[in-house]
Amino acid sequence: MSPDRRRAPRMAPDERRAAIVAAAGPLFRRHGAAVTTRQIAEAADIAEGTIFRVFPDKESVIQAVVAEAFDQSPTLRELAAINRALPFRDRLTAAVTVLQKRVSDVFGLLGALGWMRGAPPERKPPNGYRHRQPDYDDEAERDFRDAVVGVVGPDECRLRVPAAELAHVMKMLVFSATHPLICAGRPMSAEQIVTLLLDGLLDESAPAAPTTTEDP
Known part of the structure; x- marks a missing residue:
């Protein structure tokens, strides 16, 4: 984890969820369902484990991205x-x-x-x-x-x-x-x-x- 990422302010769960969906959307549009949670985490500039504090699995991220669309x-x-x-x-x-x-x-x-x-x-x-x-x-x-x-x-x-x-x-x-x-x-x-x-x-x-x- 980068020093900048460690210094990032703690986000409320809804804000974290929105940030993950915003980062995942372009990835799914570009690469489809093969996108990994690591790629999503890198795009959102968060640790991969942070995704699973909001979503139980990658499929739930996909559901959220489609619902937002x-x-x-x-x-x-x-x-x-x-x-x-x-x-x-x-x-x-x-x-x-x-x-x-x-x-x-x-x-x-x-x-x-x-x-x-x-x-x-x-x-x-x-x-x-x-x-x-x-x-x-x-x-x-x-x-x-x-x-x-x-x-x-x-x-x-x-x-x-x-x-x-x-x-x-x-x-x-x-x-x-x-x-x-x-x-x-x-x-x-x-x-x-x-x-x-x-x-x-x-x-x-x-x-x-x-x-x-x-x-x-």
């Missing part, structure tokens, strides 16, 4: 911080960028751990990680919807649908256009998603294709 609180804070003075499209592009980062982070972690198609049967998935059709009105969904409605703001009057419906469609577009198993290696940019969301794919200014009649 599914916590949408940081994403909601980033959405709330988007500059409301920006033009409407720029605000939506900033919001989509935030959401794409969340999708990439979550599924990058699950992919590195080999969980992309579900948690291994010997592991109990953490809270928030479960295959389900989310209830549009459950608390997490309402929080997300309200955050996007806040980004839309007074520009809701420019939409053909309520801002809450735009939030729902945005979430589906971001997920399908970013998830590595769905986008087939061709993720869309935030700008492309916003263009599709607001303008669709039909060019109304283009002439219609000529109609053809088949010979009888």
Whole structure:
């Protein structure tokens, strides 16, 4: 143990747990479940035994890292911080960028751990990680919807649908256009998603294709 590590101030259990999870997350994303507790300890600048004062084993660290990845609180804070003075499209592009980062982070972690198609049967998935059709009105969904409605703001009057419906469609577009198993290696940019969301794919200014009649 280094002298600096011996002089490190004693942390409360919750602080120590948070520091371990913060150090372990990038390691699991980079190297998968093969990461050792020694590597985690070195990244957190603590003694390896300190990990086991907070977690019973490495699997519990993995569970905590995945559970934190599914916590949408940081994403909601980033959405709330988007500059409301920006033009409407720029605000939506900033919001989509935030959401794409969340999708990439979550599924990058699950992919590195080999969980992309579900948690291994010997592991109990953490809270928030479960295959389900989310209830549009459950608390997490309402929080997300309200955050996007806040980004839309007074520009809701420019939409053909309520801002809450735009939030729902945005979430589906971001997920399908970013998830590595769905986008087939061709993720869309935030700008492309916003263009599709607001303008669709039909060019109304283009002439219609000529109609053809088949010979009888």
